[in-house]
Amino acid sequence: MAEAPRELGARALSPPARVAVPEYAELHCLSSFSFQRGASQPEELVERAAALGYRALALTDECSVAGVVRAHVAAKACGLKLLLGSEFRFPGFSMVVLARTLEGWGNLCECITAARRGAEKGHYCMDAAKEQLTQLHHCELLLVPERNAQNTPDFVAIS
Numbered sequence: 551m552a553e554a555p556r557e558l559g560a561r562a563l564s565p566p567a568r569v570a571v572p573e574y575a576e577l578h579c580l581s582s583f584s585f586q587r588g589a590s591q592p593e594e595l596v597e598r599a600a601a602l603g604y605r606a607l608a609l610t611d612e613c614s615v616a617g618v619v620r621a622h623v624a625a626k627a628c629g630l631k632l633l634l635g636s637e638f639r640f641p642g643f644s645m646v647v648l649a650r651t652l653e654g655w656g657n658l659c660e661c662i663t664a665a666r667r668g669a670e671k672g673h674y675c676m677d678a679a680k681e682q683l684t685q686l687h688h689c690e691l692l693l694v695p696e697r698n699a700q701n702t703p704d705f706v707a708i709s
Contacts, residue, residue, distance in 0.1 A: 575606035577692060578637065578646050583617040592617035593624035600628035608633035610646050613665055613674040615658070636662060637694075638676055646692040654688030661686060 580588030581595055590598075592609055599607040607630060609621045618634055625632035635648035636658060649655040661682035668678020676683070 573605040575604060575608070575631075575633070577608045577633070577648065578610050578694060579607055580637070581609060581611055581617045581621070583614050584612040584637070587612065592621035596621050596624035596628055596630055596632065600625075600630045604630065606631035606633055608635050608646075608648055610635040610637045610648070612637045612639065613662055615662065634658075635689075638665070638674075640676065642696050644694040644696070646694060647686060648690040648692070649688065650690060651688040654686070657682070657686050658689055 576599060579595055579599075581590060581592040582588050583592065588611065595609070596607055607621075607625070609617055609632065611617055613636060615634065615636055618632075621632055624630075633648050634655060635646055638645045638647065638661075647658050647661070649658050661679050662674075664679035664682045665674035665676055668675035
């Protein structure tokens with residue numbers, strides 16, 4: 551017959567000590583406004599980021615800023631810093647653009663408008679926005695390598 555398990559001592563049942571978690575900000579987040587790629591509403595993403603203790607969240611939907619108002623309202627309610635940006639896809643990589651200032655926000659919006667105007671409805675063309683890409687002053691540009699089916703980068707580091 552199996553022996554009954556011993557009772558755990560009080561020490562084993564006490565909650566683990568809190569470990570200092572470094573401040574974190576997600577800089578590339580897609581909402582349901584990135585059609586067929588993001589699933590959650592912008593306000594849900596903000597609320598979840600706040601619940602996880604993030605310092606900030608960057609909403610970066612693909613060639614769009616359509617979810618910004620919803621995210622802004624939720625961020626104010628949660629006390630979370632919201633970073634505004636957008637993602638543009640190119641062959642082999644994506645470029646995430648984060649506006650640092652009001653001027654940067656205007657430059658980003660002009661780039662999105664030019665890219666959308668240069669393509670049929672529901673699509674965008676970065677060739678049409680080449681001039682605006684060179685005018686993304688007051689913005690941070692992040693390059694994101696494309697991932698393959700095994701979720702590993704498609705590039706090889708040269709040592």
